Amino acid sequence: MTEDSAVTEGRRVRVVLVDDHRMFRTGVQAEIGETERTGVEVVGEAADVDQAVTVITATRPEVVLLDVHLPGGGGVEVLRRCAPLMAAAEHPVRFLALSVSDAAEDVIGVIRGGARGYVTKTITGADLVDSVFRVQDGDAVFSPRLAGFVLDAFASTDAPPVDEDLDRLTQREREVLRLIARGYAYKEIAKQLFISVKTVESHVSAVLRKLQLSNRHELTRWATARRLV
Template identity: 40%
Template sequence: MSSPEAVPDGEDARPIRVLIVDDQGLVRGGLHSILQSQPDIAVVGEAADGDQAIEQVRAHDPDVVLMDLRMPVLDGIEATRRIVASSHAQVVALTTFETDEYVYGALRAGAAGFLLKDSPAESLADAVRTVHRGQALLSPAITRRLMDAYAAAPSPALVSELDVLTPREREVLIAIAQGKSNAETARALFVGEATVKSHVTGILAKLGLRDRVQAVVFAYEAGLVRPGG
């Protein structure tokens, strides 16, 4: 993980607002203590289930939600889906196993990535900063294992949606699904990085996707990239 970035001066110095969601009080307390010690992060609320999480998002308008996936009343997958649909918050799924089916469900629901509950303290803070910057929190290797395990056969409806993309946009979408950065994609396609960024923006807009994580899931479920391929 990269080292924490310096907090800028002025209005942009507002702390990153975080909501912690977990049905275990000890877990919530531990996460709260770690994050509250960071000068650029403020914990604005806690919740013990999905319903409470949705209420807390409405009340506190967090930038990032740390979301446990297995909870009573309303699980983290459905809570993620509702929060993503109704707010600007980025959701990070908290899990014990990196290839859990629940993780795949959370990514499909709109989570910006996931984090293992036993990750080091510095990784937790860095994860919050990463998703707040609009970046995905998902390694290519783990993405491939998740898709190999859980991606279903290509959906005809999604396959037909690919028709809105230009051939170049398809190439860029494949690169995203393979875990390539914009710079790596630019080198592979012999174009400028700014051009790749423009294509990524166009792909997300045309397909109605929130971010690169959803683009990865879409690429696999539309059959553009095959599990195990």
């Protein structure tokens, strides 16, 4: 379904945006929130877990666009606390993860938590509108290749092995680690994650300290050995 067809059919969907970057929320609102054009009405925004639960409970939207990494416990915590709304017999709230991360553990985590899909922030406005309406209909929606993570995870009866070293890192530190290992410069990482270069440097220092590594070359080898790249 395209933006035009959604409006032609007279369909409307009420959406809450949950992301800790105000500029990103503003961009999404500008891209998809023109109700007469897209059929999407943004009825609330939130920047952390507590705000998200409060706004979602108060507005009861059809769809929540949910970032994976949020202050207060992340998207998985929002899903946990909103489980009764997802399970409602009438007018259930459905969640679509919208994240910069394309890491398998992030995708699997929110899908296990109850999200109906997962798309990355490289998605176009038209495709995001289409995804929102599909999730409203109860469909599962994924960016290319991410569906494979979910299929592999749910096809396996074995729990993934625990990596104590990786568990020492926060979700944001894992994102930075992955981008460093892929060869991104600090400025590129800052732009992708909507944070400052200084913050990137702080995360890298924390990762090196926690993993007892000396430089980004060792970090890249460490990440590659664990297939995190």
